[in-house]
Amino acid sequence: MAKKGSNTLFQGFDYSRKMEVTGILIMAISVLLLLSIASYHPDDYAIVQSISYDSLLQVDQGPALRVNNWLGVFGAYISYFFVSTLFGYVSILIPVIIFSIGWIVLRQESISEMAWTVAYGLWMIFLLSTTAGWFYNRYEAYSAAWSGNSGIYFSSILQNLTGIGSIIILFVLLFVSLFILIDRDIQKSIDRIQGWSPNFSLDFLNRLKPQKKDSPQPQSQTQTQPTTRVERQRRAEEAQKNSSQQREEERRERTIDEIVEQSQERDRKRELERKKESADLENKPPRAVLERATDSEVDPNSEDNDVEISVIVGEGDEEASAKELDRKNKQKAKEVPVIKYKFPQVDLLDSPPNEGNDVDLEEIKINKKIILEKLKRHKIEILSINAIVGPTVTLYEIEPAPDVKISKIQSYANDLKMATAAHGLRIMAPIPGRSAVGIEVPNKTRETVYIKTVLNTKKFVETEFALPIALGKTIENEVYMVDLNKMPHLLIAGATGSGKTVGINTIITCLLYKCHPDDLKFVLIDPKKIELSLYRNIQNHFLAFLPGSEEPIITDTDTALETLQSITKEMDERYDLLKMAMVRDIKAYNKKFDNDELDEELGHRHLPYIVVVIDELADLMMTAGKQIEEPIARIAQLARAVGIHLVVATQRPSVNVITGTIKANFPARMAYQVASKVDSRTILDTGGADQLVGSGDMLFSNGAGMTRIQNAYVSTTEVEKITSYIGNQKGYKKPFHLPVIEEEEPGIPDPLDEIDELFKEAAKLVVLHQQGSVSLLQRKLKIGYNRAGRIIDQLYNAEVVGPFQGSTARDVKISEEEELDEIFDELGI
Incomplete structure (x- = not known):
């Protein structure tokens, strides 16, 4: 067969x-x-x-x-x-x-x-x-x-x-x-033809202009006119001025490659002279040094002429060739021939405008001068300073003198913020992995990081990650990419309007561009009812939900609770399958299944990754509380090996929403701008998120330090194009349904001789203490855990206590002994 x-x-x-x-x-x-x-x-x-x-x-x-x-x-x-x-x-x-x-x-x-x-x-x-x-x-x-x-x-x-x-x-x-x-x-x-001769149009227009009477006439090669020494000196000065202007124009027209080579050579000489180069600095990604300037260029009377500044802009990741992502996705689609599927194309995404991130050298020099002057007033000596220009902020790397205390620099954060008139100035003392102090100052002109510039890079196209997510670009203009499969869960927090929802769209978009619908399913929980509604179009390809659900996007709290409980059941079933297959993770299991080493008749099946996205945890915690916390914590603790991952977001990062149980199982955190330092410490365990500038500016922590990232921007129009492109294709014959939770109907046990002999005494104890817990029966009746658990189940079937509530004791439904006697009479005990 x-x-x-x-x-x-x-x-x-x-x-x-x-x-x-x-x-x-x-x-x-x-x-x-x-x-x-x-x-x-x-x-x-x-x-x-x-x-x-x-x-x-x-x-x-x-x-x-x-x-x-x-x-x-x-x-x-x-x-x-x-x-x-x-x-x-x-x-x-x-x-x-x-x-x-x-x-x-x-x-x-x-x-x-x-x-x-x-x-x-x-x-x-x-x-x-x-x-x-x-x-x-x-x-x-x-x-x-x-x-x-x-x-x-x-x-x-x-x-x-x-x-x-x-x-x-x-x-x-x-x-x-x-x-x-x-x-x-x-x-x-x-423009290309004009670029072959940059001065062609300018020279042509100058020839058309009439010469002024008071302007000197150009001399021909055949005429000589007597000139005085003063006239010759004046013409020599004009010629020198013109030549200097031409040299300035030529300097500006130099290519980035020439500037990089010359500037890197100067940096190497300087580092050799000081003999303070470290192994971490050797491993840093290549940088393009645009210009080195001293304070004398801004203020000739400045006393800090001996401190130089290197203006540095990261080169960024290598861009992938045209249609390379589309070609790789076509090959991937052929490898999984369950359905004929076409990955979304890069052309569906908006191209960034032609203008780049122009570096404002004047702004950098002014900020450098302010920082040095402010620190010098407090007798803090600075040896060198570098300015690394990013899309959102500029990082000023400061190397203090050996006898300067780092904590002293950090104590002047508010003074520097007032002096630079910058909202969101942040000090890192020291920068992780570097022997320098970092001062992040927001740019007056910010660069929007379009998602197309992130996805259409070789780093994303050629990645081998199972669930790759390209979050955006760092200060050094590098694409920051993580694997959700290794994280394994992500906790997101940010105030309203800080870019949290765009970040969720970025995560989903990255996964849609790299994962086949046979290998990935989403469970989307959106209590706000409008944020994730755009993904309704891909329900036949990527969404997983309960059988009989009216909407593929879960917006009701009761349905959300039932869905999370269903995912825990799916998790348990997957562990049973892995145990039968004698493998340790989902990747090894699917490899065995694809090689026909597992029998479908025994219940084996292809297991797709399941990514559960909860857009607003605070609303669920407010309405369901501990009932919601329990399945989330259990999934976060156990579900990594079976390919189930959580992406949980909230705009209210308080301790009653992000509880200790949830935080302990989410090592990966994303923090957008929050309202206070308390909120920042709740999500990141440290300050910093309160100093972000919004609009996608975020801090990412994965257990080892923090990275500042400008979130890649994906618009609502782009999401509509992607979901329409996928939704218009022929999907699966039946949707991906989660397992149904079967609840036991309450009732009196039958036959009566199965009732424990301590049932009556246990019922009186529970009603007396108004606490339906197994531990209470263990202590008072001096019995073991298994027997106490069976008695609690019998009390539940007899409607004396309520259903299981996790770590919380069951509710007691009986308050009077007369009601309890009536139950005893019905049971005949």
């Missing part, structure tokens, strides 16, 4: 082979068509018309042997149709287009990507044929085979309508079409 997985693999293989054969056939037809058009001869069609069916069967004689076309009679017909009837020799581009389509089919790529190329190719065939037809009608300078009858016909109509203006129209269309071929943007092409 063949297994289901084997049938699916065979079907996927068969489809792939069909596409390859189809692509090869299309390419072969295009080659034959190319040979036919290339060997066109005007006399072949007359010969073909005189051929009868009988003469075609004559092997060594007959008119068919006089045909010049390389493909014989068939080729003569085809070439006559394309060359003579249609567009002339320009028709040779048609087989080129057909060959390209065949190649796309062979590679099993999207044919829609060829739409623009095919349309452009057909337009150029028509335009070139009509242009050639115009010259044939006007001058008959060459054979009609260069334009074809169609080209002659369309050019004749154009000449009748516009006369001599027809050739101008044709040349303008050719000119515009060539520009579109280069850039698809005429303005960009003009």
Whole structure:
């Protein structure tokens, strides 16, 4: 009996082979068509018309042997149709287009990507044929085979309508079409041509300006005019000034690579002189040093001329080549042929504007001067200072003198904040892993980190993480990426408007771009009811929910509690499967299952990762309290090995929301801007989040230090495009349902002889103390845990106590002994 997985693999293989054969056939037809058009001869069609069916069967004689076309009679017909009837020799581009389509089919790529190329190719065939037809009608300078009858016909109509203006129209269309071929943007092409001679337009405009009467006339090489010593000196000064301006312009036009080489060389010399280079500094990522300046450039009278500053901008991660992410996703989709699925394309994301993050050197110099002057007043000597420019803040790395106490610098944080007039100044004393103190000052002009610039990098495209999340960019302009599978859970906190919801969208978007729906499912809990509603479109692919649920996005507290309890049951079932398969984690289990080493009849199945996203924990804790805390804590403690991960967010990081039990099981924390230091300590166990500047500025901690990151921005429009792209595809035949929790119906045990002999005494104890706990019965009745637990279950079935509530004792439903006696009478005890 063949297994289901084997049938699916065979079907996927068969489809792939069909596409390859189809692509090869299309390419072969295009080659034959190319040979036919290339060997066109005007006399072949007359010969073909005189051929009868009988003469075609004559092997060594007959008119068919006089045909010049390389493909014989068939080729003569085809070439006559394309060359003579249609567009002339320009028709040779048609087989080129057909060959390209065949190649796309062979590679099993999207044919829609060829739409623009095919349309452009057909337009150029028509335009070139009509242009050639115009010259044939006007001058008959060459054979009609260069334009074809169609080209002659369309050019004749154009000449009748516009006369001599027809050739101008044709040349303008050719000119515009060539520009579109280069850039698809005429303005960009003009800018490129202008860039070949940067001063061309400026020189041309200067020549058009009339010369002023009082301005000196340029001397020609053949004329000499007597000049005085003063005049010669003045001209020499002007020439020197002009040359210095030219040198300044050339310096600004230098490429980043030249600046990097020169600046890094200066840094190496300086580090060798001081002999204080450490191993951590050697392992830092490469930086681009833009400029080194002293205070003398800002204020010549400054006393701190001996302290230099290096303005540093991180080079950022290498950008992936065009469509590289899409190509890798197509290969990944073929590896999991359960459904025919296409990953979302990078083109669905918004491209960042062309302007980059311009470094305001003047702002950096002023801040450097303020910091040095303020510290000098408090007798704190600084040896060196570096400015690392990030998208949101600039980090000033300060190297104090050996005898300076670090705590002394940190005590002047408020003074520096007032002096720089910056909201959110933050001091790191010292910077983790470096022998320096860091002062983070927000930039006046912030750079938006678009998610496309984060996802379209080699770091993200080539990652081997199971659940990769690219959070954004660090101060050094590096993409900060983590694996949710290793974290294994994430706790997020931030005030309203700080970027928390955008951060959740960024996490989900990263997973959608790298994970197949067969390997990942989301459980989305949104008490606010509107934040995660956009993901309703992907319910047939990525969402997991309870059977019979009206909405795939969970918004009701009772349903949220039931769902979390269902996930704990799913977790227990998965552990049983791993135990049967004798493996330790979900990755090894799925590998065994895919290799047909596990029998489906025993309950084995492919286990996708499950990511539970809770957008507002505070609302659930307010309404459900301990009942919500218990399954969250249990999942956080145990679910890592079976591929279940939590992403929990709240805008109120207080101790009654983020309890000690929850914090202990969430080592990975993300903190956006919060209202107070108390909130910062609650989420991060330290201050700092209260000094963030909002709009995606965050601190990330994973148990070893903190990293400041500018969250990648993904807009609502982008999320709608991605979910629509996925939702419009054919999904699974049935949704991914979570297991149902079966509740025991309360009732009196039957038969009666199964009631424990201590049942009556235990019931009286519970009612007397109004506490339904196993430990109470153990102490008072001096019995073991198992027996006390069975008696509590019997009291629950008899409706004396309420249901199980985790670590809290059960509620007692009986308050009077008379009610208890009635129950005893019904039981006959």
